Amino acid sequence: xxxxxxxGGGLVQPGGSLRxxxxxxxxxxxxxxxxxxxxxxxxxxxxxxxxxxxGGTTYYADSVKGRFTISRDNSKNTxxxxxxxxRAEDSAIYYCAxxxxxxxxxxxxxxxxxxxxxxxxxx
Amino acid sequence: xxxxxxxxxxxxxxxxxxxxxxxxxxxxxxxxxxxxxYQQHLGKAPKVMIYExxxxxxxxxxxxxxxKSGNTASLTVSGLQAEDEADYYCSSYAGYNVVFGxxxxxxxx
Numbered sequence: 001x002x003x004x005x006x007x008g009g010g011l012v013q014p015g016g017s018l019r020x021x022x023x024x025x026x027x028x029x030x031x032x033x034x035x036x037x038x039x040x041x042x043x044x045x046x047x048x049x050x051x052x053x054x055g056g057t058t059y060y061a062d063s064v065k066g067r068f069t070i071s072r073d074n075s076k077n078t079x080x081x082x083x084x085x086x087r088a089e090d091s092a093i094y095y096c097a098x099x100x101x102x103x104x105x106x107x108x109x110x111x112x113x114x115x116x117x118x119x120x121x122x123x
Numbered sequence: 124x125x126x127x128x129x130x131x132x133x134x135x136x137x138x139x140x141x142x143x144x145x146x147x148x149x150x151x152x153x154x155x156x157x158x159x160x161y162q163q164h165l166g167k168a169p170k171v172m173i174y175e176x177x178x179x180x181x182x183x184x185x186x187x188x189x190x191k192s193g194n195t196a197s198l199t200v201s202g203l204q205a206e207d208e209a210d211y212y213c214s215s216y217a218g219y220n221v222v223f224g225x226x227x228x229x230x231x232x
Contacts, residue, residue, distance in 0.1 A: 044125045044225040045161070045169065045212050061220070095168060107157035107216035109174035116168060 002026040004096050004114030011120045012086055020081040020117055022096030029077040030054070033104035036070065036081045038092035039116075048094070049081060053102035064090075086121045093118050126151065126222035127213055134230040135203050143227045145196040145213030153194035157216035160189060160198045163226075164209045172211075173198060203231050 008020040022034070035050040049070040050059040058070050069082040079096055094117050097110035128146040135141040145152065145160075152158055158176045161169040171180055173189035176196060186201045196215070200207050208231045213224040 045214070045223040047214075047221045047223070106219060106221045107155065109159040109171045109180075109214075110161070110169070111171055111180065113168035113170070 002098070002112050004098065004112060006094065006096055006114045006117040009094065009117030009119045011122065013123050014086060014088060014121055016086050016121070017082070017084045018086070018119060020083065020094055020096075020119070022079045022081075022114055024077045024079070024098070027098070029072075030074045031102055033099050033101055033108075034072065034079040035097045035099065035104070035110060036079075037095045037097050037110065037113075038090075039095070040089070040092040043092075046092075050099075050104040051079060052104050057104065059104055059106075083119070086119075088121050091119060091121045125225035126217070127215060127224035129211075129213060129224035129227045131225070132228045132230065134232055136232045137203050137205065139203050140199060140201045141203060141229065142197050142199045143211055143213075143229065145198070145215075145224050147194050147196075147215055147217075147222070149194060151215040151217035151222055152191065152196050152213075154218070155216045156191070158189065158191060158196040159214045160187075161212045161214065162209045163212065169212065200229070205231050207231055 003025045005023045036048040051070045055072045067085045072079040096114045098112040099108040160173040163169045176191045177189040210226045212226045
């Protein structure tokens, strides 16, 4: 069974940092691009970042460029999201999601999602 | 403010059909046949129900169908069932970006 399990969320002060993790199982991890999508409380979904299967290419939404860094460790079947200089508007549930290609294509649907990890930015 | 516009709510009795709209521009919905629809039950992760405007992933009931006309995409749920009650989000390729709608809460009366 394909499974994604996020962790690392929590309460952090404005300007702080967190590293989110997403552990994958049930598929050949290196063969698939991975993304992070977030959902602010009571709001819609927002794509945040993506990384190719090899880890060689990364992609970011303009709203997080320069503050967030996506990476992956294919030996651990895990994708990470380092989030720095946190702002109140970054408060959200962060989901990792799998697409069906090794390269990341913006038009690929997110076919599998994890349960999410909550990030709250507040003083 | 979401890039794609969806009605905040929709409803229908069991057995009826309901259609949810998703309006964008020629730079997203109208420009490409890459619209997806996601179902999200309360407190759960989203699940893809439709991709590439009208294709259904394996396991999704054929009661769910998608279409597009101009800058507006639509999701139709036929033969409504209680388990269809959820939030539904559309998304579209937007040229080196993927954008989502604000979501529609579907209530089965």
